[in-house]
Amino acid sequence: MDKLWYKEKYMTNNQAKKLYETGIELLMCGKSQEAINYLREAVDADPFHIEAQLELGYLLGTMENYEEALNSFNNSLKIDKTFPGFFGKGICLFFLEDYEKSLDAFMDAQEIGENEDLWYYLGNIHLIYGNCEGAISCFETALSIDEDFIEAWNDCGVAYSILEDDENALICYKEAVSIEPGYKSALYNMGATLVDMGRYDESLKYLDRTLEIEPDHFKALFYKGHALYFMEKEEEAAEYFIKALNVDRDQEELWNYLGYVQFSIGQNYEAIESLNQAIILNKDFDIAYINLGNVYIDLGKYSHALNCFEKAFEISPDNAEVLREIEDLKVKLS
Secondary structure (H helix, E strand, O other): OHHHHHHHHHHHHHHHHHHHHHHHHHHHOOOHHHHHHHHHHHHHHOOOOHHHHHHHHHHHHHOOOHHHHHHHHHHHHHHOOOHHHHHHHHHHHHHOOOHHHHHHHHHHHHOOOOOHHHHHHHHHHHHHOOOHHHHHHHHHHHHHHOOOOHHHHHHHHHHHHHOOOHHHHHHHHHHHHHHOOOOHHHHHHHHHHHHHOOOHHHHHHHHHHHHHHOOOOHHHHHHHHHHHHHOOOHHHHHHHHHHHHHHOOOOHHHHHHHHHHHHHOOOHHHHHHHHHHHHHHOOOOHHHHHHHHHHHHHOOOHHHHHHHHHHHHHHOOOOHHHHHHHHHHHHHHO
């Protein structure tokens, strides 16, 4: 009986090994789905084949099948507590947005070893929880291991941007762009940061490069509109706000900006349409009511303007300027 059990176990283990090796060969040939099928068969034949469990987990993760990948990593950890097992588990939980458990898995991995990716994900968890200083520290550790880690440079820049340390943010984005000139995230972040700093001419270079890569990049269109407005190119600014709205029409802030710019260049009726759209999307948008009221004042429609300012005052009863405008309009209407 013991010999029969040993023979069956040996045959099963040997079968799992062959299935695993075939899966790896297919993976090396770029046949990922076929590789997954063989790796699944390998772990079915021998659930204790840790290499098959780990390889299956990472391959499923690259295909964004995080639930099944997590199961594979958990199975591998039942066999042996390894760095790849804990690290893979942490990645799956990160993309499943279970950040607390993800952090626990990464900390378990850190007790065994480290790599630049571990520190990168730790940095992003800190960033998600609003700990920008902790995020920067982790990204810098990742970069000390791999100085060409482009995502770490970019995300470190994001952390600095949140802290309003624009100079250090720019340094990080420039490093990312120097490594990969077409890296869209860093190009956009560079352009947006320069707009925030008031360096509008410089910002257009990076925003335009972003739009060459992705013409419908909503935020790049939005920021380019901002830059052009502050460069006193209002008509061009309006064009880019409209392009951005063609990408996403459910943006009340942008409808408000567009309405304000249209008003500034004398397109009062177009401004009314834009500002009303902002209000449709957000009925408590006090600034849009104020801007709409100003358009109606310019058109001499004081009763319409009064209605707008009274609505704004209902939303923001502490706004003294709105109260003064209401009083002035009531005098005009008396």
